[in-house]
Amino acid sequence: MQNLTTSFLGEDGWRSVVKNISFDVGAGETVALVGESGSGKSVTSLSVMRLLQPDTSRIEGNILLAGKDILQLSEQEMQKIRGNDVAMIFQEPMTSLNPLYTVGDQICEALLCHRNMSKAEAKAEALRLMEKVRIPSAASRFNEYPHRFSGGMRQRVMIAMALVTRPKLLIADEPTTALDVTIQGQILDLIKTLQEEEGTSVLFITHDMGVVAEVADRTVVMYHGDAVETGDTTTIFRDAKHPYTRALLSAVPALGSMTGRVRPLRFPVVDIRTGTALPPVEAADTVAQDVPPVLDVKGLTTRFTIHSGLFGKLAGRVHAVENVSFSLQPGETLSLVGESGCGKSTTGRSIMRLIEPQSGSVMVNGQDVMAMAGHELQGLRRTMQMIFQDPYASLNPRMRVGASIAEPFLEHKLGTKHQARERVADLLERVGLKADMASRFPHEFSGGQRQRICIARALALDPKLIVADESVSALDVSIKAQVINLLLDLQSSLNLSFLFISHDMAVVERLSHRVAVMYLGEIVEIGPRAAVFENPQHPYTKKLMAAVPVPDPARRGMRRGQIADELHSPVRVPDYVPVERQMREVSEGHFIFQ
Incomplete structure (x- = not known):
């Protein structure tokens, strides 16, 4: 990439959002592009793919792919390159997947367009990759539509689509944003393996500095459209020169930072000009235990039916949420963590009655949500809101x-x-x-x-209750720090309660009072934040902790060895009777279910 400048036409004329940047991606190399949201990272990748609207955008400079300037190619020549020589994993999977086609057809499309394959061969290859990116029950989900998948599952479909043709250059625009830490580790391993087997080059766009440290050979830091620092990843992490780079590294939350603390902890406030960070302070909120809970959930169960055959015979059920119980006090933050597809988002939507549960009770401020309908339910929703x-x-x-x-x-x-x-x-x-x-x-x-x-x-x-479903997963580290501090301030001043659904374990540790770990639709461990993070008991909780990326370049090239794990699925036969879990109290308020 040589002197790339990308401009957009606005009311006041052309405005440059990527300004004269240059860098190379070598064969088999991973280059990370990092910076704030709005800094021009995604526009840079869309310029490479030539996916910007031609009448309102202008791309100048040179973009050479194997010595060929792709800015000089015709649209027909570019179509042969997109999805074949260069593939892209987009940031928002729901806007990139066609809701009218099954996920299987969309994965097969690239093979049918760019490879001389029959439909049967394309399906076999697509299924192989769906299993490789750990989509449970890949064969049965091949003919499902995107809306039947969770956010993390849709992102895995996007990754399968991008990898299916084994491209020379893979542009990954926030590819692990919607994924929990275990799947993130598996996807990073998958991309590393593809590089070794095929010599694939990767342009990795992310705001997660832990991921950058683990995957990138070199790093390009962008700020307001400029490449302010470029260099070897190890050098940048240990001796960053630009104030903005130092500010980014200062804002990275580290797992274990809450050891010995009781209250949620505000993120460091970073001065972008100097790169210095003020020491984090504990949020001033306390949780009242002697008052009725804002939210009381008992035995919540949500299942989705699966039909097959010409007459739509009941073939099974997805046990998305199974007998989940917990309460939430005024001013408290309870975090739900677990793998994508484990039922976290379905739990939140069931509480809001955006999805109808099969059974269980949901009480908000003493009012039975399950018994309400129409205007009564709409009125109650004023006190409870959801960030999707x-x-x-x-x-x-x-x-x-x-x-x-x-x-x-x-x-x-x-x-x-x-x-x-x-x-x-x-x-x-x-x-x-x-x-x-x-x-x-x-x-x-x-x-x-x-x-x-x-x-x-x-x-x-x-509102008094906010269900935050991955509410900061799309934010870069500096903005994430600001937004989480904002949520903590609002919680303190308005006595807000948060049901915080997230896969970012470091963020969960920072702002939670209690943590509930979900696995295959069930809560397997729940307790105070310190108890769960400092003394995890369930094997799955321990696995989550071990998978958290660490912002240390010395870990680059490390393999977690999780790809070969057994695939588990929440799909059950129609007459399946759930196993009753035995609850064991480890310490005060800290329970595991086995």
Whole structure:
């Protein structure tokens, strides 16, 4: 890449968002592109693939692939390269998968277009890769549609699509963002193995400095469209020169930082100009144990039926959530952690009644959510809000973001349109955006910026309970620190309760009072944060801890050896009767289920 400059046409003319950057990716090499959301990382990758709208974008410079300048190729020649010589794993899987086609057909498409294969051969290869990226029951899920998969499962489908043709260059735009740590480790191992077997080069775009340390040979740091620092990954981690690079490294949460502390811990506040970080302080909130819980869940069970054959005979059920029970006190944060597809998001959606559970009770402020319907349920939702996992899928692409944030405020008749505009401006500022961005549409923001918009919308009604489904997974480290500090401040000032669904164990350790570990739809361990992190008892909890990426370049090339693990599936036969788990108390409030 030589002197790449990418500009977009706006009302005030052409505006450059990637400015004169140059770097190489060698054969079999991994180069990491890191920086804040909106810094130009994804635009750089889209420029390489030539996927930007030609009438509103302009790409200048040279992009050489094996010596051939792809900016000079015709669109027909470019089609032969996309998905074949160069493949891309996109940041938001739901916007990249076609909802009208099964995931199997979409994985096979690249093979049928670029390889001389029959449909049967293409299906066999697609199934092999689906199993390799650890999609449980790959054969039975081959003909399912994207909406039947969790966010993490959809990301694994995207990875399978990108790897299926064994490309020369793989552009991975936040490929592990939606994945829990165990699957993230397996995917990183898979990409390393592909490099060794095929000599594949990887341009790895991420905000996770732990991942950068483990996979990247060289690192390019981007800030406001400029490449501010480039060099060997080990050198950058140990002797960063630019203040912004030092700021990024300072904001990386490390597992174990909460040892010996009781309360949630604010993230370091970083001065971008100097790269220095103020020492983190404990959040000032305390949890009242002698008052009724905000949320009380008992025996929650949610299953999805699977039909097959010409007449739709019942073939089985997905036991997504099985007999889950917990409570949440005012001002408390309970984190749900576990593998993608383990039932975390389904639990959150079942509590909100966005999915209808089969059985169980959900009490919010003493009111039975399961017994409500219509306006009564809508009124209760003012006190409980949800931040969804996929920000683009949860925003209306035809509505300006200001209108999306104001919609719940106006729907619940909390004020006038003028008051709604003031509320929107205040919320955008509080989540680190500018008030004048309210007039933009969702597609004009980066993935991280869209997630901040969704957080602002959830806060519009001043709720007492927020179900945060991977609410900071799409954010880079510096913005993640700001948003989590914001959530802690709001929790302290408004006595908010959070059901925090996440796969980022370091973040969970920072902000949780209690932690519940889920596996195949069941809670296998639950207890105070210190007890679970410092004395994990269940084998799966120990496995989660061991898989957390560490920001240490000395671990580059390390293998976790988890790909060969047995694949487990929550799919059961129709007459399956769940096993009753035995609960054992390890210490006060710390339970495991076996």
